[in-house]
Amino acid sequence: GSTLFIDPATRANLELLRTLSGSRDGSLFKxxxxxxxxxxxxxxxxxxxxxxTDPAAIAARLDSVSFFRSEVRLCQSLRASLKSVADMPRALSRLALNRGGPRDLGALRAGFEAARAIAELFAAAALPAELAAALA
Structure with missing residues (x-):
């Protein structure tokens, strides 16, 4: 495929998410x-x-990173909008399993409101292809 499979032992040794001692501190993720x-x-x-693994996909990802590095104000506004968003996938999961409640519905409402605000932020921006495709 277009991604590299990393076996569990190699993942652990690379300390991608946790160190060999099990701590998040010191991992690449952290x-x-x-x-x-x-x-x-x-x-x-x-x-x-x-x-x-695909060079074109890597280049597209780097274009997205460069976009956000160059658009400081847009990035700050985006981060501020995202901070107010609850974990929508988790709320949807709880609702789908009949374990959700009013708080989950409120989280979805707030998420959709934030999505509208984020779409407005991006409306006038010249987005790189990867971001434009993700928002289409």
């Missing part, structure tokens, strides 16, 4: 994690565990 949502942290962990 060193680079600047996420503000649970979903963002899970996505980063997934990407560390299965890195891209």
């Amino acid at each position: 060193a680079i994690d600047r996420t503000v949502t649970g979903g963002g942290a899970r996505l980063l962990a997934d990407r560390l565990m299965a890195p891209l």
Whole structure:
């Protein structure tokens, strides 16, 4: 595929998510994690565990990183909007399993409101292809 399979022993030895002693401190994840949502942290962990192998996909990802590094105000506004978002996938999961409640519905409402605000942030931006495709 377009991602590299890393076997569990190699993952452990690379200390991607945890050190050999089991601590998050000292892991690659801890060193680079600047996420503000649970979903963002899970996505980063997934990407560390299965890195891209396709040069075009890697270049597209780097274009997205460069975009956010150059658009400081947009990035700050995006981070502020995301901080207010509850963990929507978890709320959806609880609701799908009939274990959810009003708090989960409120989390979804707040998430959709934040999504609208985020879409407005990106509306005037010249997005790189990977981001444009993700938002389409």
